[in-house]
Amino acid sequence: AQTVTQSQPEMSVQEAETVTLSCTYDTSESDYYLFWYKQPPSRQMILVIRQEAYKQQNATENRFSVNFQKAAKSFSLKISDSQLGDAAMYFCAYRSADQGAQKLVFGQGTRLTINP
Amino acid sequence: GAGVSQSPSNKVTEKGKDVELRCDPISGHTALYWYRQSLGQGLEFLIYFQGNSAPDKSGLPSDRFSAERTGGSVSTLTIQRTQQEDSAVYLCASSLGPDERQYFGPGTRLTVT
Secondary structure, X not given: OOEEEOOOOXXXXXXXXXXXXXXXXXOOOOOEEEEEEEEOOOOOOEEEEEEEOOOOOOOEXXXXXXXXXXXXXXXXXXXXXXXXXXXEEEEEEEEEOOOXXXXXXXXXXXXXXXXX | OOOOEEEXXXXXXXXXXXXXXXXXXXXXXXXXXXXXXXXXXXXXXXXXXXXXXXXXXXXXXXXXEEEEEOOOOOEEEEEOOOOHHHOEEEEEEEXXXXXXXXXXXXXXXXXXX
């Protein structure tokens, strides 16, 4: 079974600075997807960024980028120019590329605080 | 357009009672998922529907938990004889189809007293 580990229960950063959230995963599969989700106090999970394992290029969405190291099974999220609205729980998630396996496997989450 | 909606937003029930949680997916989304978020277990997958069928219900924790989906739209998660360990936020998500992005609802917070 696949597992996802987020080793940082909490992180904080000054507004406008850069912060990196860590995620490692364990799988024997070669094809899969990785995600970062944001969960603000409203509880609604919002997709931040998605990475396909077969793509070597790291995904980027505006201020959010990932460092995907397939051999190391590492998938960190970098948030540049942090804003107060970035404060939330962040979850790393894995999904198999097997068509029959649609479930997301989540890490334990990292609570990100932005200091003004 | 409207997102995924869930009702009720919060539910308090007594131990031993049955509860029903409802999920309205985004219109046209054929796939629907239930997850549970609890302090002890984190975010766990419960069940996946494609249309009205559930090809993966491997995450349902016990036979007290069941779910159905009718008309390829609304889904209901039922928990019978609730226990205190069932207290959690139950999240529903939907996607246009398999392998597509999952959009989450705001969840139902269930408290079993």
